[in-house]
Every structure is written in structure tokens, then in C-alpha cells.
Amino acid sequence: MNEKFNLALNEFMHVGIALLLIIALVSVLTGLVRAFIPQEKLQKRLAKTGKYSGLMGALLGIPTPFCSASMVPVSMGMIEMGAPFAMVFSFLLSAPLANFVVVGFILGVFGWKIALVYFLIVFIGSVLIGTLVGKTSIKNEVKLININSKKFSSKPTVTNCSSTIIEEEKQNECSNNTKEKHKSSSCSTSTCNEINEKKSKYKEALKFGWSLFKRIFPYVLIGALISAVSTIFVTDTWVQKYLGNDSPFAIPIAAAVGVPLYLRIEMAIPILKALILKGMSMGAAMALIIGGTGASLPEIAIISSMLKPKAIIAFILSVMLMAIVGGYIFYFFF
Incomplete structure (x- = not known):
């Protein structure tokens, strides 16, 4: 019993700390993007994607080597910027499954x-x-993203940057008399404004990132707890017993089992490779990878910070559908 408790505690600490660090970093990066890229221009660009929104979202997921849980801050930022829901949903699916790190491991x-x-x-x-x-009503199943942050103005800010330079000038080489010349000068107004504006943007980016992090933080702890409990009940022996055959x-069992697991791809693939050598089908292995990497319970707990129940169900079913279809493709052709 103590051994299982220690295992669960280690899993909770490992997953919790890892996710919190990643989400903190991504939250700040999201704030920086929001601060330094003109929002109106970005919103117009996002709105122009139209029927290609799903494709754009999936493409954005390729260079992001994070799990779907850490993509929540990015997705929240996209929603606040007015991105189409098709783009956000495709991004949430693609980011953990189609990113270059996962494909590289495979x-x-x-x-x-x-x-x-x-x-x-x-x-x-x-x-x-x-x-x-x-294109369905699920696009409205998004929680209100209301993060207080003032908008940045492109207008110059009036600042007092003047300074007085006191110079001593000699009248001539033979004279011991000196006089002070007060010369008023001011630094470039545009330079001062630029420096102050950058400081303001960095400050607002951190403020925005902190607001995102606070909103997601409780869900991260719930996700880590779920992952810890799952390590007690869903062991490698259990996986080999029920999934380690060519049936x-x-x-579909592998696709469903993947959901309660928090599969770290660098650990999952070598384990599945060993199970395949022991008789597990490639189809079941891939179904487990897609299900566990795309929609584990810890990740679902965190995603619930931005999606309503119907959208969460749609997300889970979408990942399971890809896992099952992909699993059967691998089963029959490999």
C-alpha cells in the first residue's frame, strides 16, 4: 500500500510541477504575442482564414511540442483575439498529436x-x-474568456525626458574667469516613448500571463491528481493483459484506455515497442498513443477551464474517433 501511495505521490509531483512550469511559460509567451502583435491586425488576419480555419489550426499545432494541456493558454489567447472556433479546435487536436517531437519519436x-x-x-x-x-452549435460552447488587460495605444506618450547640462567654458586661455552655460536639451521624444511603451507592453504581457495561469492553475492540480490515481489502477501489467494481443x-479498448492515462510520449513509445514484440498489434499500440496523448483525463480537466461540457465531450469523441480509425488502418495494413 505504501509503495502504491509513494508511486501516486511521485506521479502527482512530477506531472503537476511539469505542467505548471510549461503552462507558466506558455502563458507568458501568449501574453507577449498579444502585447507586441497589433490585435486589430491579427484579428483581421484570423478572420480572413474563413473555410481554411481548420487547416490553419492544424498547421499551427505542428511546431508546438507540448501536450494539449499546455496549449490551453494559447487557445485562450486565440479565442480572445477572435479566432474561429474551427481553428481553435483543430489546434487543440493537432498540437499534442501532430507536433514534430511526437512524429520524430515515432x-x-x-x-x-x-x-x-x-x-x-x-x-x-x-x-x-x-x-x-x-460549423455546428458546439462552436458556442466556450467559457467566457475575460482577462482584464488594457489595450495598447500606438499614440505617443507624453513624457518628461528633459535634462539640464551645465557646461563650463573658458573665455580665453589668458582669462581665469569662467562662466556657467546652462544648456537645455531633451532626449528624443520618440525614443523615450518607445522605451516607455515597451516597458508597458512587457508589464501587460506578464499581467496577462499571470491572469491566464491563475485561471488554469486549479485544473492543473486536478489533472495531476487524476494522473496519480490512474497510475495505481492502470499499470503496465494491466495494459499487457488486456491490450497485449493481436485481436x-x-x-477500441486501447483508444478508451488511453484517455485515463497521461502518456508522456518519450516513455510510452519504448514501452509500446516492447509490448509489440510480445504480441501487441500495431493498431492497438497506435490507438493507445493517439488516445493517451490526445485526450488524457488530466488534459481534459485542464481543457475544461475554457470549454463547456458539450465541447469537452466533442473533443474526447474526436480523439477517440481518430484513435480507433487510425488503429484499424495500422491493424489492417501493418
Whole structure:
């Protein structure tokens, strides 16, 4: 019992600290983007994506090597900037599944063919699902994103940057008399304004990041607790017993089992490689990877800080659909 408790405690500490650090970093970065990129210009760009919103969201997910939990601050920023829901939903699906780190791990362990098929499944799935969901009433199932932060003005700020320089000048080489010449000068108004504006933007970026972090923080702790409890009940032995066979029925089970797990891809892939060598099908392995990486319970707990229940259910079902479809593709062709 003590051993299981220690295992759960270690998992809680590891997952909790890791997620808090990542989310803190991403929250600040989101604040910086919001502060230094003109919001009106960005909103117009996002609005112009139109029918390609799902594709844009999925593409944005590729260079982001984080789990979906840490993508919540970015998604909140996108929503506040007026991004279409199709883009946000596709991004949430693509970021943890199609990012270059996950694909790189799969490439290194399973080879380029499996890595390519995996990428196509999760990327195309993210685009299609995000686009379809964006056309339904689920797009309104978003919690109010109301983070207080003043808007930045492009108008110059009047500041008092004048200084007085006192110079002593000799009248001539033969004279011992000196006089003080008061010369009034001022630093460049534009330079002063630029410095003050940058300081203001950094301050507002940190303020915005802190507001995001405070909003997500409780959900991170809930997610870490769920992950800790799951380590007690869903062990490697359990996975091998129920999923470590070549049955096609193992695929939907693997997709469902992946949800309560918090699969760190660097640990999951080597374990699954060993299970495949012991008889587990490639289809079940990939279903487990997609399900566990895309929609684990800890991540769902954190995503609930921005999505309402219907949208969360749609998110879970979307990941499970990709996991099952992808699993059967690998099962029949590999």
C-alpha cells in the first residue's frame, strides 16, 4: 500500500510541477504575442482564414511540442483575439498529436512509413474534425474568456525626458574667469516613448500571463491528481493483459484506455515497442498513443477551464474517433 501511495505521490509531483512550469511559460509567451502583435491586425488576419480555419489550426499545432494541456493558454489567447472556433479546435487536436517531437519519436522507433501514416491520420483528422465542429452549435460552447488587460495605444506618450547640462567654458586661455552655460536639451521624444511603451507592453504581457495561469492553475492540480490515481489502477501489467494481443477488439479498448492515462510520449513509445514484440498489434499500440496523448483525463480537466461540457465531450469523441480509425488502418495494413 505504501509503495502504491509513494508511486501516486511521485506521479502527482512530477506531472503537476511539469505542467505548471510549461503552462507558466506558455502563458507568458501568449501574453507577449498579444502585447507586441497589433490585435486589430491579427484579428483581421484570423478572420480572413474563413473555410481554411481548420487547416490553419492544424498547421499551427505542428511546431508546438507540448501536450494539449499546455496549449490551453494559447487557445485562450486565440479565442480572445477572435479566432474561429474551427481553428481553435483543430489546434487543440493537432498540437499534442501532430507536433514534430511526437512524429520524430515515432520515426526513430518505428520507421518513416509508420511515422508518415501516423502524421497523415492525425493531421487530416484534426483538419476535418475541426472544420466540421466549427460549423455546428458546439462552436458556442466556450467559457467566457475575460482577462482584464488594457489595450495598447500606438499614440505617443507624453513624457518628461528633459535634462539640464551645465557646461563650463573658458573665455580665453589668458582669462581665469569662467562662466556657467546652462544648456537645455531633451532626449528624443520618440525614443523615450518607445522605451516607455515597451516597458508597458512587457508589464501587460506578464499581467496577462499571470491572469491566464491563475485561471488554469486549479485544473492543473486536478489533472495531476487524476494522473496519480490512474497510475495505481492502470499499470503496465494491466495494459499487457488486456491490450497485449493481436485481436481487433483490442483497438477500441486501447483508444478508451488511453484517455485515463497521461502518456508522456518519450516513455510510452519504448514501452509500446516492447509490448509489440510480445504480441501487441500495431493498431492497438497506435490507438493507445493517439488516445493517451490526445485526450488524457488530466488534459481534459485542464481543457475544461475554457470549454463547456458539450465541447469537452466533442473533443474526447474526436480523439477517440481518430484513435480507433487510425488503429484499424495500422491493424489492417501493418
